[in-house]
Amino acid sequence: MIYWDHNATSPLRPRVKKRMAEALEFETANPNSSHTLGQTARNYIEQARRTIANAIGAKPQELVIGASATECNLMALYGLFLARNKANPQAKKIVASPIEHSSVHENIKILGDRLGAEIVFLKTDRNGIVDLNHLRDLVKDSSVALVSVMGAHNETGVLQPWLEISKICAEQKIPYHCDLVQYFGRFAFNLDQSGVATATVSFHKAGGPKGVSILYIRTGVQCESIICGGGQEKKRRAGTENLLAIMGAEAVCEETEELQKIHQTQIKELRDYFETELTKALPQIEIVGHAANRLCNTSFVVFRGVKSDALMMNLDINGCCVGTGSACGSGMLLPSRTLLALGYSKDDAVSAIRFSFGPSNTLDEVKAILPCIEKAVKKMAAA
Numbered sequence: 448m449i450y451w452d453h454n455a456t457s458p459l460r461p462r463v464k465k466r467m468a469e470a471l472e473f474e475t476a477n478p479n480s481s482h483t484l485g486q487t488a489r490n491y492i493e494q495a496r497r498t499i500a501n502a503i504g505a506k507p508q509e510l511v512i513g514a515s516a517t518e519c520n521l522m523a524l525y526g527l528f529l530a531r532n533k534a535n536p537q538a539k540k541i542v543a544s545p546i547e548h549s550s551v552h553e554n555i556k557i558l559g560d561r562l563g564a565e566i567v568f569l570k571t572d573r574n575g576i577v578d579l580n581h582l583r584d585l586v587k588d589s590s591v592a593l594v595s596v597m598g599a600h601n602e603t604g605v606l607q608p609w610l611e612i613s614k615i616c617a618e619q620k621i622p623y624h625c626d627l628v629q630y631f632g633r634f635a636f637n638l639d640q641s642g643v644a645t646a647t648v649s650f651h652k653a654g655g656p657k658g659v660s661i662l663y664i665r666t667g668v669q670c671e672s673i674i675c676g677g678g679q680e681k682k683r684r685a686g687t688e689n690l691l692a693i694m695g696a697e698a699v700c701e702e703t704e705e706l707q708k709i710h711q712t713q714i715k716e717l718r719d720y721f722e723t724e725l726t727k728a729l730p731q732i733e734i735v736g737h738a739a740n741r742l743c744n745t746s747f748v749v750f751r752g753v754k755s756d757a758l759m760m761n762l763d764i765n766g767c768c769v770g771t772g773s774a775c776g777s778g779m780l781l782p783s784r785t786l787l788a789l790g791y792s793k794d795d796a797v798s799a800i801r802f803s804f805g806p807s808n809t810l811d812e813v814k815a816i817l818p819c820i821e822k823a824v825k826k827m828a829a830a
């Protein structure tokens with residue numbers, strides 16, 4: 448099978464597989480036990496924490512190791528909201544982009560239902576880029592508890608001006624949370640210099656393991672603990688650490704520079720070739736965010752007149768795995784929430800496919816699959 452769904456998850460890098468296989472051999476004890484084997488496991492975790500911190504420009508003590516990006520987003524949103532509320536009970540507003548990943552979008556809505564948070568969505572342009580003047584106006588209000596805007600969009604790949612957002616929030620002393628899940632491994636970043644209050648970083652979209660993710664909490668930022676119980680992670684996230692996954696994350700962090708280079712050269716060339724040839728073959732398509740700064744591996748394409756689930760299945764039969772912008776959890780084709788929020792029609796929102804490339808993909812794959820897409824789209828659009 449040809450795999451073009453790296454924004455969902457990307458196969459483990461060889462270095463990661465090797466490190467995790469090695470770790471399987473010695474993974475015996477709980478890193479929270481005081482005996483020799485427990486302390487050996489602890490040392491491996493602390494070594495990994497230093498390597499990860501170094502790769503993302505943070506201090507090791509600022510990293511809270513969690514089990515998924517969803518969990519880390521939730522810990523940041525609840526943690527910042529509760530801390531801000533404690534200091535200022537009027538601080539009830541959460542400012543966010545309307546196209547955050549569901550791990551942010553759904554959880555801020557739940558914060559509204561459970562804790563009375565008031566959600567204010569930022570205006571965006573057609574590419575989904577937030578309006579910085581709108582943000583500037585909003586954060587003047589001391590009832591804003593926090594701001595949450597992602598670094599790179601999971602469907603469109605469009606980048607947000609997150610460093611500018613961070614600056615605007617810092618000037619008003621409003622904590623800013625940034626979901627950098629799709630950013631890691633594709634672009635370099637330095638959390639220390641970025642000014643963000645909190646950030647979520649995950650590894651499995653860039654060939655790292657699932658089952659581990661990082662919540663960065665800048666020194667001095669107040670963020671209440673949500674997952675309590677054991678004293679792990681300095682009481683900021685209870686639960687026995689997943690040593691195997693943490694060591695896999697360490698391995699991918701050792702090659703972030705190489706990964707970024709592969710994305711910005713080989714993968715970008717491949718993606719650009721794909722888009723050029725696809726547009727030549729099917730001029731009626733729209734590549735969402737085409738003119739904006741985007742992740743170099745992502746093409747989110749609206750195939751007008753074609754249902755995305757049907758096209759996805761057709762490509763699957765032809766040996767190619769791609770993602771749809773529409774969630775099909777119940778077997779029903781749901782429109783892409785992102786496209787609807789950006790003003791696309793409902794028909795467009797059920798007609799989009801996400802192609803997301805990774806290091807294992809080749810030009811030969813693109814050349815083999817392009818005619819399949821063209822044939823399928825022409826047949827479906829004519830039906």
Ligand code: PLP
Binds near residue numbers: 455629
């Ligand atoms: N944030 C973004 C931008 C994502 O793309 C994803 C996953 O697709 C997540 C958060 C959640 O990641 P996970 O499912 O690993 O918890």
